[in-house]
Amino acid sequence: MRYELYYWPSIQGRGEFVRLALEDAGAPYVNRPPQARPGVFAPPYLKAGRLLIGQTANILYYLGPRLGLAPRSEAARLWLHQQTLTIVDWLDEVHDTHHPIGSGLYYEEQKKEAKRRAHEFRGVRLPKFMRYFEASLGKRHSYVDLALFQMIEGLRYAFPRAMRRLERRHPRLVALHERVAQRPRIAAYLASGRRIAFNPHGIFRHYPELDER
Amino acid sequence: MRYELYYWPSIQGRGEFVRLALEDAGAPYVNRPPQARPGVFAPPYLKAGRLLIGQTANILYYLGPRLGLAPRSEAARLWLHQQTLTIVDWLDEVHDTHHPIGSGLYYEEQKKEAKRRAHEFRGVRLPKFMRYFEASLGKRHSYVDLALFQMIEGLRYAFPRAMRRLERRHPRLVALHERVAQRPRIAAYLASGRRIAFNPHGIFRHYPELDER
Numbered sequence: 001m002r003y004e005l006y007y008w009p010s011i012q013g014r015g016e017f018v019r020l021a022l023e024d025a026g027a028p029y030v031n032r033p034p035q036a037r038p039g040v041f042a043p044p045y046l047k048a049g050r051l052l053i054g055q056t057a058n059i060l061y062y063l064g065p066r067l068g069l070a071p072r073s074e075a076a077r078l079w080l081h082q083q084t085l086t087i088v089d090w091l092d093e094v095h096d097t098h099h100p101i102g103s104g105l106y107y108e109e110q111k112k113e114a115k116r117r118a119h120e121f122r123g124v125r126l127p128k129f130m131r132y133f134e135a136s137l138g139k140r141h142s143y144v145d146l147a148l149f150q151m152i153e154g155l156r157y158a159f160p161r162a163m164r165r166l167e168r169r170h171p172r173l174v175a176l177h178e179r180v181a182q183r184p185r186i187a188a189y190l191a192s193g194r195r196i197a198f199n200p201h202g203i204f205r206h207y208p209e210l211d212e213r
Numbered sequence: 214m215r216y217e218l219y220y221w222p223s224i225q226g227r228g229e230f231v232r233l234a235l236e237d238a239g240a241p242y243v244n245r246p247p248q249a250r251p252g253v254f255a256p257p258y259l260k261a262g263r264l265l266i267g268q269t270a271n272i273l274y275y276l277g278p279r280l281g282l283a284p285r286s287e288a289a290r291l292w293l294h295q296q297t298l299t300i301v302d303w304l305d306e307v308h309d310t311h312h313p314i315g316s317g318l319y320y321e322e323q324k325k326e327a328k329r330r331a332h333e334f335r336g337v338r339l340p341k342f343m344r345y346f347e348a349s350l351g352k353r354h355s356y357v358d359l360a361l362f363q364m365i366e367g368l369r370y371a372f373p374r375a376m377r378r379l380e381r382r383h384p385r386l387v388a389l390h391e392r393v394a395q396r397p398r399i400a401a402y403l404a405s406g407r408r409i410a411f412n413p414h415g416i417f418r419h420y421p422e423l424d425e426r
Contacts (some may be wrong), residue, residue, distance in 0.1 A: 039292075039343050041299045053291055055298040062291060078266055078275060079252075085268040085298075086254045092305065100313050100326065113313065113326045120315030128255030132254050 003029040003063075004047035012154070012195075013204040014056045014091070015044040021060060023189040025067035028179040057084045060143050069143040083136070083144045087151060090129045094158065095203045097121045097210055107207070118210035122162045126155070134170045148173065149180035154204030161212040214391040215259035216242040217288035218274075224415040225367070225408075227269045227304070233272060233359040236402040270297045273356050282356040294347070296357045300364060303342045307371065308416045310334045310423055320420070331423035335375045339368070347383045361386065362393035367417030374425040 003022060007015030009031060022029045034043035037052070043052040046062070053059050061081045064070025070080050087172055095103075100117040101110040133148060152173060156163050167174050189195055200202055216235060220228030222244060235242045247256035250265070258267040259275070266272050274294050277283025283293050309317075313330040314323040346361060365386060369376045380387050393399055403409055411417055 039349055041302075041342075050287055054295045058291060058295050058298055061294075078264070078271060081274075082267045082271050082327075085271055085272050089305075092302075096309070096313075100309075101329045102337060104333065104337050110329075113329070116323075116326070118315045120317065124315060129254075136252055145369055169336070 001028075001049060003027060004032050005029055005044060006032050006034040006047070007044040009033055010196065010199075012150075012198065013044075013102070013203050014088075015148055016196075017056050017087075017147050018044055018046060018059050018063070019194075020150055020186070020189075021063055021067055021069055021143045023194075024143075024146055024183060024185050025069060026068055026185055027063075047063040057081065057088050057124055060084055060147070064143050067143070069141070069146070071140070080138075080142055080144050083133075083138075084147060086129075086132070087144070087147045090125075090151060091130075091203060093121060093125055094154065097158075098205050098207060107205075111209075114207075114210060120211060122159060126162065127166060130166055130170050130173060134172050137172055137176060145176055146186075149177050149186075149196050152177040152197065158204040159211045160206075165212070214241075214262060214300070216240060217245050218242055218245040218257060219245050219260070220257040222246055223409065224361075225411065226257075226416050227301075229363055229409075230269050230300075230360050231257055231259065231272050231276070232407075233363055233399070233402075234280055234282055234356045235249060236407075237356075237359055237396060237398055239280060239398055240276075240280055269303050270294065273297055273360070277356050280356070282354070282359070284353070292331055293351075293355055294358050296346075296351075297360060299342075299345070300360045302359070303338075303364060304416060306334060306338055306342075307367065310371075310417050311420060320418075324422075327423060335372060335425060339372070339375065340379060343379055343383050343386060347385050350385055358389055358393055359399075362390050362399075363388040367411065370411045370421050371417040372424045373419075375395075378425070 005015060005018055005022070007013065034045070039052065040054045044056055044059065045052060046059045048062070053062050061077065061084070064077065064080060065072045070077055092212065097118040098107050098114050099110060100113045107114065138144060198206070218228060218231055218235070220226065247258070252265065252269050253267045257269060257272065258265060259272045261275070266275055274297070277290065278285045278291060280417065283290055310331040312318070312321050312323060313326045320327065351357060394403065411419070
């Protein structure tokens with residue numbers, strides 16, 4: 001089965017969580033630009049044979065056992081999915097640090113509000129999410145590890161100063177990030193032209209004024 | 214099996230989406246106040262025998278076929294789950310109309326930003342979500358219908374003027390709301406003391422200054 005991933009071709013965004021799972025598993029897939037379609041609210045969506053699956057967490061839930069990145073038992077799958085949904089909530093909050101008023105407005109039109117929201121995020125929410133995941137990492141490699149790798153990677157890009165401080169207290173997350181980065185297929189992917197660089201159009205954005213001083 | 218739902222006892226909030234499914238199915242359950250627990254980021258969470266399941270959408274995914282509120286086929290379950298995840302995104306955006314800066318701050322501390330965000334929500338996001346669901350309602354009763362009922366109900370409470378205008382263009386959603394409200398167990402639940410009234414501590418809040426003029 002060759003999967004087709006529909007997502008914006010110029011950013012990592014939510015699609016990257018799916019790409020990392022496909023790359024780690026060495027699964028055949030192609031990237032396609034998204035189109036307006038009935039039954040899809042927003043990209044990413046995945047075409048898998050006759051199935052069209054929307055919502056990042058839903059796609060990962062579907063792919064998990066098929067890619068060898070999740071066990072097949074119901075309890076284990078629900079647990080990984082619960083973790084994924086929490087990561088997606090975390091990612092939404094990262095997005096809202098630079099777009100607290102609306103996605104349809106430019107950052108510059110909501111910069112003042114972004115500074116306040118980013119301050120709350122760095123001080124309250126980011127430590128809460130990091131503490132939670134530091135304490136609840138799984139033992140077996142799964143697509144959740146890949147998603148956490150991407151969160152750390154993106155947060156380092158967006159908030160380098162805040163992360164430098166926080167990482168000292170979260171050694172297990174730092175070790176997980178390192179372990180994932182060294183997986184042969186992930187290392188090859190990150191070094192390839194297929195990995196889109198972080199940039200000021202994605203979800204993770206580096207605006208120095210939103211980071212710690 | 215008697216389910217135990219852990220959620221704040223004073224608000225509908227995210228827990229209400231689970232309560233409506235349990236009530237519609239006539240399933241035995243008890244409400245319990247949430248406690249800090251490892252492996253749970255935030256309420257609601259459901260105890261089902263030995264399973265502890267977090268994240269609203271995940272709980273509904275688990276309960277769906279067990280309560281007769283979802284088919285058992287994988288494709289149908291993924292589709293209902295995709296719809297649920299989109300509803301949960303919508304609900305998050307409702308929350309952020311009154312808390313655009315941070316959940317840890319009072320509304321009064323972010324009222325100015327809330328006015329801007331609510332303006333964007335009413336003008337851009339709310340119509341987009343309503344248009345999407347108006348066009349993609351299912352034929353068979355499911356837990357997604359119950360969730361959409363709750364969205365309409367909450368949005369009418371929070372944004373009565375905006376909804377009056379929008380509902381004219383979304384007759385299928387209005388009809389679905391009416392149909393769900395008349396289901397015998399739902400009607401009995403809504404009339405009972407078990408249904409917590411909307412109030413200024415929940416996710417749906419009525420602040421006239423956030424609604425249309």
